Amino acid sequence: MAKILRRERLVPNIHLLEVHAPEVARKSRPGQFVIVMPDERGERIPLTIADWDAKRGTVTSVFMLVGTSTQKLSLLQSGDEIPVYVGPLGRPSEIRNFGTVVCAGGCFGIAAIYPIARALKQAGNRVLTLIDVKASYLFYWEDKLKETSDAVFVSARDKRYNSKEYVPYKLDTLLKDEKTVDRVVAIGCTYLMYACAEATRAAGVKTMVSLNPIMVDGTGMCGACRVTVDGKTKFACVDGPDFDGHAVDWQELFSRRKSYFDDEVKSLCAWERERFS
Amino acid sequence: MTDKKPEIAPELKMRLKAGYDRDWRKELRKSVPIKERMKIPRQKMPEREAGERNRDFGEVNRGLDLEAAVREAQRCWDCANPGCVAGCPVSIDIPSFIKLIEKRDLAGSVRKIKETNSLPAICGRVCPQEIQCEALCNLKKATGVPVAIGNLERFISDFDRSEGTVFVPEPGRPTGKKVAVIGAGPAGLTAAGELVKRGHGVTIFEALHIPGGVLVYGIPEFRLPKSILKAEVDYLQKLGVELRLNFVVGKTATLEELKKDGYDAFFIGTGAGLPNFMRIPGENLVGVYSANEYLTRVNLMRAYDFPAYDTPVIRGRRAAVIGGGNVAMDSVRTAKRLGANPAAIIYRRSRREMPAREEEIKHAEEEGIEFHLLTTPIRYLGDENGRVRAMECLKMELGEPDSSGRRKPVPVPGSEFVTEVDLVVVAIGQSPNPLMAQTTPDLRVGKWGNLEVDWKTMGTSMPGVFAGGDIVRGGATVILAMGDGRLAAEEIDHFLRNGHR
Numbered sequence: 001m002a003k004i005l006r007r008e009r010l011v012p013n014i015h016l017l018e019v020h021a022p023e024v025a026r027k028s029r030p031g032q033f034v035i036v037m038p039d040e041r042g043e044r045i046p047l048t049i050a051d052w053d054a055k056r057g058t059v060t061s062v063f064m065l066v067g068t069s070t071q072k073l074s075l076l077q078s079g080d081e082i083p084v085y086v087g088p089l090g091r092p093s094e095i096r097n098f099g100t101v102v103c104a105g106g107c108f109g110i111a112a113i114y115p116i117a118r119a120l121k122q123a124g125n126r127v128l129t130l131i132d133v134k135a136s137y138l139f140y141w142e143d144k145l146k147e148t149s150d151a152v153f154v155s156a157r158d159k160r161y162n163s164k165e166y167v168p169y170k171l172d173t174l175l176k177d178e179k180t181v182d183r184v185v186a187i188g189c190t191y192l193m194y195a196c197a198e199a200t201r202a203a204g205v206k207t208m209v210s211l212n213p214i215m216v217d218g219t220g221m222c223g224a225c226r227v228t229v230d231g232k233t234k235f236a237c238v239d240g241p242d243f244d245g246h247a248v249d250w251q252e253l254f255s256r257r258k259s260y261f262d263d264e265v266k267s268l269c270a271w272e273r274e275r276f277s
Numbered sequence: 278m279t280d281k282k283p284e285i286a287p288e289l290k291m292r293l294k295a296g297y298d299r300d301w302r303k304e305l306r307k308s309v310p311i312k313e314r315m316k317i318p319r320q321k322m323p324e325r326e327a328g329e330r331n332r333d334f335g336e337v338n339r340g341l342d343l344e345a346a347v348r349e350a351q352r353c354w355d356c357a358n359p360g361c362v363a364g365c366p367v368s369i370d371i372p373s374f375i376k377l378i379e380k381r382d383l384a385g386s387v388r389k390i391k392e393t394n395s396l397p398a399i400c401g402r403v404c405p406q407e408i409q410c411e412a413l414c415n416l417k418k419a420t421g422v423p424v425a426i427g428n429l430e431r432f433i434s435d436f437d438r439s440e441g442t443v444f445v446p447e448p449g450r451p452t453g454k455k456v457a458v459i460g461a462g463p464a465g466l467t468a469a470g471e472l473v474k475r476g477h478g479v480t481i482f483e484a485l486h487i488p489g490g491v492l493v494y495g496i497p498e499f500r501l502p503k504s505i506l507k508a509e510v511d512y513l514q515k516l517g518v519e520l521r522l523n524f525v526v527g528k529t530a531t532l533e534e535l536k537k538d539g540y541d542a543f544f545i546g547t548g549a550g551l552p553n554f555m556r557i558p559g560e561n562l563v564g565v566y567s568a569n570e571y572l573t574r575v576n577l578m579r580a581y582d583f584p585a586y587d588t589p590v591i592r593g594r595r596a597a598v599i600g601g602g603n604v605a606m607d608s609v610r611t612a613k614r615l616g617a618n619p620a621a622i623i624y625r626r627s628r629r630e631m632p633a634r635e636e637e638i639k640h641a642e643e644e645g646i647e648f649h650l651l652t653t654p655i656r657y658l659g660d661e662n663g664r665v666r667a668m669e670c671l672k673m674e675l676g677e678p679d680s681s682g683r684r685k686p687v688p689v690p691g692s693e694f695v696t697e698v699d700l701v702v703v704a705i706g707q708s709p710n711p712l713m714a715q716t717t718p719d720l721r722v723g724k725w726g727n728l729e730v731d732w733k734t735m736g737t738s739m740p741g742v743f744a745g746g747d748i749v750r751g752g753a754t755v756i757l758a759m760g761d762g763r764l765a766a767e768e769i770d771h772f773l774r775n776g777h778r
Contacts, residue, residue, distance in 0.1 A: 001523075023529050037486060043578070043587040044486075068587045084486045086523040216578065216588075219484050219525055219712060221494075221550035222570035226561055233554065233561060238712070252561055255663025259563045263589035270584035 002085035004078050005058060010140040013065045014108060015074045017047070022057030024049075024087045030115040031093030031210060031242055034061065035218040037084035038072035045069045046215045046237070048187070049088060050111035059087075062111030062140075067264045068271045089218045090241045093208070097124040099182035102174060103149070104167055104196050106132035109188030110141055112210065116185055118148040126150050128174065128181075132167035132192060168195035175203050183208070186245065190257055197245030209245040211236045213256055228252050285363050296373040297357060305376055306355050319422050320349040324640075331613050331644035334498040334581055338402070338431075343381075346432040350379035352416060353424045360413035361426060366760025367394050367467070371410060375429055387437040390430065391446060395470030395513065396463070396759065398438065398505045401431025403496060404756045405634050438508050445515050449476030454773045457482060457540040459526045459713065462490020463755045464546030464746030466510065467762030468769070469518045472544075475770045479518045480540075484525040487577060490548050491747075492755065494577040495569070497607050499614070503576075527716035532742070542741045542769045545728060546762060549707035549747035555599070559657030560703070564591050564665035568604045568704035575611050593700025596620045597668060599654060600704035601631035602752075606641050608702040613644055617700060621647035623654060625673050625686040651675070651686065655693070657701060669695045707752045725751055735765035736772075743769055 006018040024034060033046045047061040063070050076082070093116050101120050105113035110131055121127045129149035133139045136156040145152050153174070155167050165173070175181055184207040186196035193209040200207045213225040213236050220238035227236050228249035234240060285293070296302065323339040324330075330337050341349065353375045361371045370389055377386035390397045406412075406427035414423035454477045458465045461483035473479045487493050489506045514520065526532060532543060552567030554560050566574075571590065574580040578588035596617035598609040601624035613620040622641070624631060627650050631638060642648070651673045658667040672692035675684035709727045714720050721729045721738035728737055728744045735743045745761025747753055 023524070027529060041579075041586045084523050086484065086486075086525060087528065089525065089528055216570060216573055217485060217494075217550075219528075219550065220710060221552075222573050223552045223554070223567040224570045228561060233556075252663065255563055256561070258662070259591070260589045263583065267584045267587055267589065271587075 002082045004076055004080045004082060006078055007074070007076050007080075009074070010062065011138045014062060014138070014140065015065070015070075016050075016060060016062050016111075017073060017076075018058055018060045019082060019085055020057055021059045021085050021087075022054075024059050024085065025052045025054050025057045028052040028054075028059060028088045029092030030095060030119045032088035032090050033218075033241065034059065034085055034087030035089060035215065036061075036069075036073070036082060038069050038076065038082065040083055042072060042084075043067075043069045044084065044216055044218065046089070046212070046218060046241075048108065048112035048210065048241075050114055052115075059085075060111075062108050064108045068267045071268065071271065086218070090237060091239070093119070093185070093210075093242050095119045095123050100126040100128065100178060100180055102128045102130055102171065102181055102184045104130040104132070104171060104184060104186040104188070104192070106167065106188030106192045109186075109192070109210075110139070110145070112187040113185065114141060114144055114148065116187075117145065120185075121148045121150075128153070128178075130167055130170060130174065131155065132188065166195070167192065168199040171196055171199045175200065175205065181205050186210075190250075190253060193245060194250045194254075197248065197250075201246055207245040208242050209248065210241045211243055211248065211253065212241070213253060214259060227256075286368075289362070289368055293359065293362060293370060293372070296370060297355070301380065302355060302376055305379060309351055311354055314351055314354060315416075315420065317348055317352050319352065319425055320345040320428070322425070322428050327640075327643035327645070330499065331610070334614060336502050337499050337640060340435050341428055341432045346378055346429060347381065349425050349429055350375045353379070354416060356415050358415075360415050360418075361410040361424075364409040364411075364413040366409070366756050367400075367763050369393050369410075369430075371426055374433060375424065375426070378429060378433060383433060383436045384440075386433045388446075390433060393763070394759075395467055396509045397430050398434035398509055399463070399492060399501060400756055400759070401427055401429075401434050402501050402505075403492075404430075405754060407635060409756065438505070445512065446474060448517055449474055451478070452476045452773065454478065454541045455480070455539055456542045456544065456769060456773075457526075457535050458544045458546065459532075460484075460490055460546040460548055460746075460748075461488035461510075461520065461522075462546055462548050462746060462758065463492060464548075464748075464758035464762040464765075465490070465544065466513060467759040468544045468546065468743075468745070468766045469762075470513050470516060471763055471766030472769060473513070473516045473518050475766070477770070477773060480521055481518060482521045482524045482526050482535075484523070485577065486522055488520055488522065490546075494573040495604065495607070496755075497572065497576055497611055499610070500607065525712070527712040532713070532717045542773055543743065544762070544765050544769060545713055545737070545742065545744040545748055546746045546758065547710045547713050547748045548758075549752045550710035551708040551726070552703070553706045553708060554703055555654070555705060557654065557656050559659060559665065559668075562657050562659040562665040563663050564593070564699055565657055565701040565703065566591075568598075568600070568608050568702050569707065571608055571702045572604070572611065575615070581611075581615060590615070591700055593617045593698075595698045596700040596702070597623050597654070597696075597698045598702045598704055599623050600706070601626065601633055602704065602706070603633045603637055604707075604752075605702075605704035606633045606637040608704050609646050610641055610644060612700060612702065613646060619647045620645075621649055623649050623652050623670065625651065625653040626683060627651055627675060630683045653686070653688075654701075658695070665699060665701055667695050667697050668701065669693055707747070709748045709751060713748070727751055734768040735761055736768060741772060
């Protein structure tokens with residue numbers, strides 16, 4: 001049980017959820033996630049922890065509206081209780097002084113990359129943040145990211161920001177412009193992470209990705225989240241979620257992410273009928 | 278991972294003898310001569326018709342009625358040296374509770390069982406009595422057909438619940454000590470019940486959102502209705518046990534942090550929550566599940582009621598379940614109920630070596646499950662979307678016995694064949710969940726990732742930290758986990774009262 005302190009729409013389709021969960025807040029580290037069930041009949045879904053405050057006992061996540069669970073979450077208000085909010089789960093991201101690190105994020109990953117960028121900055125890295133949005137009005141947390149980055153590049157498909165290029169192309173240019181990039185960290189939709197990993201493969205720059213397979217328990221018990229990394233099966237919930245993007249079997253991840261596509265549509269339709277008609 | 282030999286402790290022997298010598302027991306023994314008792318046939322457990330039950334999730338067994346239970350109780354000789362008790366991992370005074378049924382003192386029988394067993398409704402349903410109490414029943418030695426102890430246990434616990442006034446024993450005098458029980462499965466629930474009865478403050482920490490462990494995520498509704506588990510957990514809460522759900526010890530707080538929060542002792546019962554795979558090609562195709570995931574989706578998350586519940590599961594037209602244990606039977610019977618036809622067991626040895634309970638195999642056969650014995654999958658084939666469409670299998674034959682004493686399956690060369698499937702459930706066993714060991718460096722771990730314990734006390738390498746159930750044994754049974762929980766609780770009690778052990 002966790003009480004919602006704030007639930008607001010940041011930009012179309014992307015919402016912020018801040019809850020009171022002191023035990024989770026006390027232990028949270030960059031790159032970890034929580035498992036959330038919006039109501040008693042809901043699915044258990046993973047949400048990356050985007051921020052936390054151990055003193056106030058609060059934890060913040062940002063999520064995109066996709067299926068029934070996220071739709072349900074988006075209708076909750078401050079003061080409501082979430083029946084299941086468990087974590088922090090997964091291994092924290094590796095934080096060291098690598099030198100220059102590019103942090104790439106898109107959609108919910110704009111928020112999810114934030115605590116990692118912050119920790120990398122604190123560890124003495126030069127942090128270049130690379131944000132991908134379909135349109136400039138979909139960018140949020142600009143101020144927060146500027147605070148934690150030496151430079152923020154935004155790729156939007158309109159003219160407001162400095163680049164119209166899709167982030168992986170921009171990443172490619174960046175690798176050429178910069179004398180050295182020691183590491184890349186990418187979080188966002190599977191395709192963005194895949195494309196970032198491909199963009200850095202030739203240059204051999206280590207690229208960590210925060211994988212987002214379907215999960216159930218989140219504690220290593222069920223194996224729903226298995227991914228193949230370096231030819232070996234790993235459980236993203238306990239062995240990850242961060243993996244070397246150059247070693248991930250992306251095709252497998254794409255098809256496993258789509259395991260329940262038809263059911264997800266069916267579930268959403270049933271829920272909409274029940275709720276709105 | 279050896280089990281202790283069945284023997285009856287001297288203290289228990291005295292307890293049994295005291296019951297045996299009661300006047301009413303003497304009279305009851307005399308009232309029906311043994312010859313008459315032996316004429317009574319074993320009372321059949323009424324079951325729902327196979328063609329009806331294999332389409333829903335209602336319970337298969339209906340339970341004995343009062344008259345059948347009394348007749349069954351009369352079959353028991355009330356032996357001076359009861360073998361049955363030695364076969365019970367939680368040392369229930371079996372002759373006493375059975376004779377109380379014969380005397381029709383059902384409330385007395387409930388009290389008797391609950392002296393040593395906090396979860397009788399569960400044991401009466403899922404214990405493998407045929408290899409425990411009933412295997413050692415003296416009537417079995419004489420006639421081959423033991424007293425149906427398990428069915429009687431189930432009867433008496435159902436009576437207890439149906440009365441609506443579940444009997445709650447007096448808690449012990451508060452000791453002021455706090456125990457953290459990690460994991461709300463059979464081991465943890467049992468340990469918690471025993472500890473709270475001895476007056477200790479008990480908090481159970483559970484990672485999932487419903488307590489029960491394998492009883493809730495693994496064992497299907499048709500074998501153990503969730504309402505029964507809920508009643509057993511409610512009973513523990515009435516005894517004073519506190520439940521902290523959605524709390525992953527090792528992640529939300531480590532064992533060391535809980536120690537600082539004032540817990541004086543620990544019991545770890547985190548189970549075998551790590552599914553094994555065969556590591557053959559195609560195992561990560563969509564439609565290939567671990568039994569843990571498949572059963573968790575259906576049982577815990579109620580995917581059988583999708584879309585009323587949000588969690589989906591692939592239902593499958595042609596389902597193959599790999600393995601021959603109870604988990605495999607639960608999975609294949611679940612697949613059948615969700616519409617798969619055929620729903621088949623693929624097992625590499627013969628029926629004789631199957632580790633599943635005879636009752637489960639029988640129920641599966643009645644429900645139309647296909648059995649492909651002496652067969653093993655060697656790879657899964659996918660379609661263009663990465664979904665499983667077929668599997669390639671190999672025929673086996675039995676060779677020499679291996680270390681488990683069972684004859685080892687050997688491949689038959691050239692016997693490969695391909696069969697269409699769109700749902701595969703891998704039920705070849707589980708390993709201990711690594712989370713506690715990873716986050717508690719002082720815990721000594723064995724070669725299968727199991728926590729090492731002193732089997733006499735269930736104590737781990739850390740003082741004041743005890744463990745039991747599948748985290749210690751690997752994949753074993755509910756009742757062995759409960760036996761561990763009970764033994765560990767006794768030892769924790771000693772530890773808390775004497776400061777060491």
